[in-house]
Amino acid sequence: SQQGEEDPQALSIQEGENATMNCSYKTSINNLQWYRQNSGRGLVHLILIRSNEREKHSGRLRVTLDTSKKSSSLLITASRAADTASYFCATAARVNAGNMLTFGGGTRLMVKP
Amino acid sequence: EPEVTQTPSHQVTQMGQEVILRCVPISNHLYFYWYRQILGQKVEFLVSFYNNEISEKSEIFDDQFSVERPDGSNFTLKIRSTKLEDSAMYFCASSATGQNTEAFFGQGTRLTVV
Numbered sequence: 001s002q003q004g005e006e007d008p009q010a011l012s013i014q015e016g017e018n019a020t021m022n023c024s025y026k027t028s029i030n031n032l033q034w035y036r037q038n039s040g041r042g043l044v045h046l047i048l049i050r051s052n053e054r055e056k057h058s059g060r061l062r063v064t065l066d067t068s069k070k071s072s073s074l075l076i077t078a079s080r081a082a083d084t085a086s087y088f089c090a091t092a093a094r095v096n097a098g099n100m101l102t103f104g105g106g107t108r109l110m111v112k113p
Numbered sequence: 114e115p116e117v118t119q120t121p122s123h124q125v126t127q128m129g130q131e132v133i134l135r136c137v138p139i140s141n142h143l144y145f146y147w148y149r150q151i152l153g154q155k156v157e158f159l160v161s162f163y164n165n166e167i168s169e170k171s172e173i174f175d176d177q178f179s180v181e182r183p184d185g186s187n188f189t190l191k192i193r194s195t196k197l198e199d200s201a202m203y204f205c206a207s208s209a210t211g212q213n214t215e216a217f218f219g220q221g222t223r224l225t226v227v
Contacts, residue, residue: 031213042220043156043204050213088156092213099144099208099216100169103156 006089006107014112019076021107023089024069030092032065033101034074037086046074046087081113115139117219119205125225126195134190134222136205145188146206146216147180149173156204162188163211195226 034046062075090101147159161169202221
């Protein structure tokens with residue numbers, strides 16, 4: 001089955017540093033989405049990258065997608081304590097299948113003030 | 114900013130009881146979803162719903178589960194006879210279309226079966 005798998009599982013950095021999280025998946029995708037989840041809360045959509053795109057930016061977020069390697073990365077620049085959360089990648093496999101997403105296990109990011 | 118809202122935020126129920134989890138998707142969205150997250154585990158897809166019918170469902174979504182859009186705004190997940198292993202956070206989501214659009218999630222309902 002197709003799965004997104006993030007690494008590292010946990011990341012601890014100082015405020016102001018950059019954080020890079022990686023995601024790998026197994027089968028062809030239509031798009032890949034990144035979400036943030038604060039402890040015990042809902043999933044906040046961060047960014048969607050389509051299979052024919054290689055890079056997208058949104059504020060301090062930069063996402064890359066390499067379909068040949070079946071991998072994606074999420075870079076958060078100039079991190080803040082408020083960025084502390086779990087980050088998940090989720091892949092949408094098929095066109096016309098709705099937005100059925102397969103989530104990875106997530107990266108727990110801690111940003112120390 | 115439009116958002117998906119879910120009620121209740123917490124639900125405690127006895128094993129064997131029926132529960133209904135409620136969601137109000139974003140008003141102009143056409144696709145609706147339920148996902149669940151067992152504590153410490155991945156978020157798992159349950160079901161997608163479009164044009165008043167189920168469009169996709171996972172193996173988890175067995176006969177004890179059902180979904181309904183009883184009116185123009187609500188989207189519900191019913192669990193007929195709850196089991197201990199149904200304890201999880203249940204997320205509702207919606208998207209404008211089914212292709213290459215963001216799925217927006219609600220804050221979730223934490224279901225505890227005792």
